[in-house]
Amino acid sequence: MTATATSSRYRGSLAGRVTLLTTLAVAGSIAMIAIGLYFVVRIQLQANMDESLLKRAHAAASNPQYIHDARDGSYFPVFALNAGDIALMSVGQNGDYWNPQKRADDDFPVPGAAEAYVAQRKEPYAVRTITTDKGEVFRAATVPISGTDEALMLAQSLEPQQAMYKRLGFVVLFFGGAGVVAAAFAGWVVAAGGLRPVRRLTASVDRIATTEDLTPLPVEGDDEIARLATSFNRMLSAVSASRDRQRQLVADASHELRTPLTSLRTNVELLTQADASISGEQRADLLGDIRAQIEELTNLIGDLVELARDEPAEPTLETVDLSDVVDRALSRVRLRAPSVTFSEEMTPWWVMGDASSLERAVTNLLDNAAKWSPASGTVHVSLRNGVLSVDDEGPGIADDDIPYVFDRFYRSTEARSMPGSGLGLAIVRQVAERTGGSVSAARSPYGGARMTLRLPGSASPRPTEPPAAVSKNEGLDH
Known part of the structure; x- marks a missing residue:
């Protein structure tokens, strides 16, 4: 189930996912900006209309003079002469109203309780949206008329403003969509260009897998x-x-x-x-x-x-007394080299490692010393503080051969006439590095060669952590 979910989640090319994510990010940003712009413009226009209506209402209500109409004998206020673009009426305290423009009620925003509160001087002014019986929407501003117990209501149709809202929404939608398309194209171009080196690298890897040509790839830039x-x-x-x-x-x-x-x-x-x-x-x-x-x-x-194994097949890591390992190795080598005397001076040293591998490494060191020792010669074995020294009384190692004695199949000129394959000391170095230690060769004060094996550990058998594994490239040959 996990594999199926993962494959479906990452389905598609990386360029396609980059393009999609870029498009979604830009589309979200444009949508937020467009919505914010639309509402900011709408609120600002509404505030400007309210402010204009209130200013005109206050100016008209401060001069409540009437003019006699000789045609029908009625009177109408002076402010009605400048009200060509708006509807107006006076509102009484009980909610009754008088329409000096003589417009039909279904074509005029009818005052309500808010306007009556202004006439009663309970509110300093009132601004609200009123819908007529015909469905026309007005924005009405009401202020008290000076020197009377009435209020003046001015109302302006919102139809032009709503038409402008529609045009604004269309413009925002059009340019927002164009921006999304442009972002998608830009994302595709950026993804295609940015992933071109990845495609070249993929082609090179495929070529290497096919031809097995391990020539290094060219590196361009520093990204x-x-x-x-x-x-x-x-x-x-x-x-x-x-x-x-x-x-x-x-x-x-x-x-x-x-x-x-x-x-x-x-x-x-x-x-x-x-x-x-x-x-x-x-x-x-x-x-x-x-x-x-x-x-x-x-x-x-x-x-x-x-030597062909990069790592031991199934190593058994345990706390091992290296002095016991040396004793067992000495017992085996003494049987194979009865003419050689082995002197030993050892103190306990506990290491974490594979006992069989350690015994084989120590045995190879002792076999090498016994092989080069003369008849009735002595091999000196010393173990102190994790340093195992094996000295023989043979001809020693030439200075030119010392750097190579632990290489696989390396045999000096003198050793080519003697039995052996040149692998024993290479195994010693491999075991030493796997156990976190090292091995070296030098001239011995006894006249022959000195092999020194150093292993990390302690003088008491307390538990220790396994040594850090040596990389596969360093564990065999150099």
Whole structure:
């Protein structure tokens, strides 16, 4: 359900969504401005009309003089002479009224209680909208007449003003719609232009996925798209480096596997082709060589599998006493190198890591020291405050070889005549980095080589946090 909702929510292109959002935002702004403008203009016009009516009513009511009409003998006020554009009448205190313009009641706004209150002097004036029986709308202003007990009501038709409201609404609607269309077009142009680098980046990614060409992309400018392209180039560099390491591993592995496989095949062919004249001792020697080569091949394959993993398959992180790990490794190496003496000086040091990986790393360090030690030589092992030092009494490491001894398949000129694949120390470095530590090589004061493994931890078995994982690009080879 979540996946369906997400896909429907983000359906459509990014350019279309940008255009739509831009159009909606501009349309909302125009609508608010148009509505505000319409009501402001309407209120202002209404206020101007009310003010004008009140001024004229006050001016007329302040001069209540009458003129005699000789035609019918009636009298009408002087202010009626200037009332061509408005309707007027006088209103009594009881609500009765007199229309000097003699207009029909259904064509004239009839006064009500509000106007009577003004005649009674209960209100200083009254302004309101009145609708006639014919449906015509008037705006009426009523003020008291000076020196009398009557009030004067002036009323002006709102028909011209309402017509103007309609024209204003049409103009606002027309230009508002034109503004929305223009905003939609502008949003489309901006989205199309702004997303052009994204489309180029997408095309480049598709090309890379198709051709597997990891050439970095060109970066233009310093905006968000440029930073995205820069980040993508960093990812391409990491992928390219990983692929190069993978190819180098395959090439080195094939080269290292070729020698034991060739030797093993040769010995097997000798056994197969040998006749009855071969002695039992010769057959035993051949079988011993085959077993040794199979063991070497097995160890090489195991080392390759260990190094090929970017991370341990299922590591078991636990608090481990490194001194116990060194004791177990010493027990194994002593059996394989009975002519070498191992002296040890250790204090407890607790680390958080995988016990089996740590034991393999320590075993590789001890095997390397035993291999280079002379007959009846001594390997000195020291563990203090998380620093494991393994010193041998061999020929040592040349200064030119020290930076490379922990690289995969690296073997110095002196080591090429000795058994081994050049993977043992590479595994030591990988385990050290996964555990949050480091390993280094140097000359030993005992005349040979010194390998130093440093691991974070504590002198007491208190729980510790797992070490920070080393990135995949740094965990194998440099």
